[in-house]
Amino acid sequence: MPKKSIRFIARDLNVCYDYVKRNIDEMGIGPDDYSHMGTPTYNEETQKDIQVYMNIGIDWYCDSCGDHMNEQEGFNTHSGSWVCKKCGYINDVTKNNLR
Numbered sequence: 257m258p259k260k261s262i263r264f265i266a267r268d269l270n271v272c273y274d275y276v277k278r279n280i281d282e283m284g285i286g287p288d289d290y291s292h293m294g295t296p297t298y299n300e301e302t303q304k305d306i307q308v309y310m311n312i313g314i315d316w317y318c319d320s321c322g323d324h325m326n327e328q329e330g331f332n333t334h335s336g337s338w339v340c341k342k343c344g345y346i347n348d349v350t351k352n353n354l355r
């Protein structure tokens with residue numbers, strides 16, 4: 257499984273390095289490994305966690321009514337759940353609920 261540095265994750269997500277770094281620091285997660293140059297690297301599972309946390313590149317749909325929750329006001333995935341603004345259903349917005 258390929259491991260990526262923050263620089264490569266930022267490139268994949270099309271955001272800046274500092275933004276990714278700040279979110280990783282906020283999440284309080286450590287690297288999975290280090291490159292031979294000593295650069296911290298992250299595996300695919302961790303990258304998914306990062307994407308869920310940063311809410312980048314993932315479309316979330318309500319499990320009950322199918323509404324596109326990304327477009328709902330204030331939508332975020334930080335707490336791991338989101339109450340659909342349309343129908344009130346409590347959705348699991350963690351990596352476990354990715355298709």
Ligand SMILES: [Zn+2]
Nearest residue numbers: 318321340343
């Ligand atoms: Zn809904």
